[in-house]
Amino acid sequence: WFDQARFIPPDAIFALTAQYIADKSPKKVNLGQGTYRDEHGNPWVLPSVRNSRKLLSQELNHEYLPIAGLADFCKEAARLALGPKLFQKQQDKLATCQSISGTGALHLAGLLLRACKTPLPKVYIPEPTWSNHHQVFSSLGFQCESFRYYNPETKDLDIDSYYSALKLAEPNSVFIIHACAHNPTGCDPSKEQWRELARLFKERQLFPLFDAAYLGFNSGNVDIDAFAIRLFVEETNMEAGVCLSFAKNMGLYGERVGCFLLATSTEQAAVQTQSMLEMLQRSEVSNPPAYGAKIASTILADATLREAWHDDLITMSSRIRSMRSELYDSLVSSGAPGSWEHLIRQSGMFGFLGLSPSVVQRLRGSSCRWSDHFSEILTPGDFRAIPHLHGRQLSHITCW
Numbered sequence: 460w461f462d463q464a465r466f467i468p469p470d471a472i473f474a475l476t477a478q479y480i481a482d483k484s485p486k487k488v489n490l491g492q493g494t495y496r497d498e499h500g501n502p503w504v505l506p507s508v509r510n511s512r513k514l515l516s517q518e519l520n521h522e523y524l525p526i527a528g529l530a531d532f533c534k535e536a537a538r539l540a541l542g543p544k545l546f547q548k549q550q551d552k553l554a555t556c557q558s559i560s561g562t563g564a565l566h567l568a569g570l571l572l573r574a575c576k577t578p579l580p581k582v583y584i585p586e587p588t589w590s591n592h593h594q595v596f597s598s599l600g601f602q603c604e605s606f607r608y609y610n611p612e613t614k615d616l617d618i619d620s621y622y623s624a625l626k627l628a629e630p631n632s633v634f635i636i637h638a639c640a641h642n643p644t645g646c647d648p649s650k651e652q653w654r655e656l657a658r659l660f661k662e663r664q665l666f667p668l669f670d671a672a673y674l675g676f677n678s679g680n681v682d683i684d685a686f687a688i689r690l691f692v693e694e695t696n697m698e699a700g701v702c703l704s705f706a707k708n709m710g711l712y713g714e715r716v717g718c719f720l721l722a723t724s725t726e727q728a729a730v731q732t733q734s735m736l737e738m739l740q741r742s743e744v745s746n747p748p749a750y751g752a753k754i755a756s757t758i759l760a761d762a763t764l765r766e767a768w769h770d771d772l773i774t775m776s777s778r779i780r781s782m783r784s785e786l787y788d789s790l791v792s793s794g795a796p797g798s799w800e801h802l803i804r805q806s807g808m809f810g811f812l813g814l815s816p817s818v819v820q821r822l823r824g825s826s827c828r829w830s831d832h833f834s835e836i837l838t839p840g841d842f843r844a845i846p847h848l849h850g851r852q853l854s855h856i857t858c859w
């Protein structure tokens with residue numbers, strides 16, 4: 460049966476991580492995979508998560524969760540994304556389902572769209588984007604179209620191309636929107652641009668599907684990072700999907716804690732889509748994993764733990780920001796040619812250095828001290844690298 464199976468090359472990000480692990484250099488730095496590290500290059504267990512785990516251990520059992528997941532978790536996750544006021548207003552028109560982290564939320568969203576919408580809508584995906592978006596939607600049979608999101612000349616968001624894509628797309632198409640901290644460019648629309656985008660979505664009858672993998676992780680403040688989601692749901696009164704992940708903002712990468720949230724326009728649509736989500740979930744995972752959802756909902760529902768989590772968000776986001784400015788300052792002070800303003804304009808865990816492939820290869824191969832070599836070898840280019848520096852060495856820079 461399986462002689463005809465095609466060989467699929469390994470995922471670019473995980474392949475880079477495998478190369479990183481195999482590299483013997485003591486000075487290596489993994490700039491590929493989007494996982495936060497502390498100043499010693501180690502994974503960081505958030506203090507709020509540790510405390511939540513302690514509380515949980517007293518009463519933990521290992522029963523199945525309901526098909527739609529832990530009800531308190533879904534409610535708290537929705538309240539977090541929408542903010543208390545909008546959540547209150549919208550709650551009877553919401554369908555929610557716990558998912559296998561952000562990836563699972565996207566996949567559930569795709570399953571629901573496929574089950575509800577005929578003919579199958581096209582899915583528009585920004586270019587560049589997180590490497591899995593195309594795979595998730597094309598594996599479900601959607602025709603995926605890319606639209607230009609980034610301008611390598613300005614090293615910034617190409618908002619005009621974004622507007623044009625919305626104006627040209629067929630009504631009822633789906634657009635994947637990075638809610639904040641665009642992966643991999645680090646470039647997000649301004650508030651004004653978001654308003655114009657929301658207006659166009661409504662005018663053109665397009666379905667906004669938010670990929671919200673970094674709420675709170677970007678600015679340190681969930682309310683700021685959820686601006687676009689709330690704008691679309693509240694001001695335009697549109698139906699919208701939100702795919703939430705607690706991998707990054709709670710550091711629960713391996714626990715696979717996520718939630719799909721659908722803001723519908725009527726209570727009846729909410730009841731019906733909720734039933735469909737449960738049917739789709741049942742056939743795929745049956746019951747989502749319990750432990751991470753219990754950790755997350757304990758944090759979100761407890762005022763003290765929630766406060767501690769907000770502090771953790773500030774710790775992570777400020778460290779990332781300070782690394783950006785350190786890199787910027789070092790490049791400028793070492794006389795690296797060109798402008799590096801884009802490095803501090805970008806936000807979130809990812810960003811483009813704007814290096815040419817040959818520079819990336821050279822930095823990778825040489826395990827050089829970047830402050831010694833950047834000034835000699837940097838040239839403006841259109842390739843990207845991730846300046847999520849955990850130390851001072853760039854033996855690995857992503858280039859894909």
Ligand code: PLP
Nearest residue numbers: 493560561562589642672704706
């Ligand atoms: N969406 C974006 C933009 C991401 O960067 C990631 C992970 O890096 C995900 C979704 C999925 O993350 P997870 O499934 O681990 O929650």
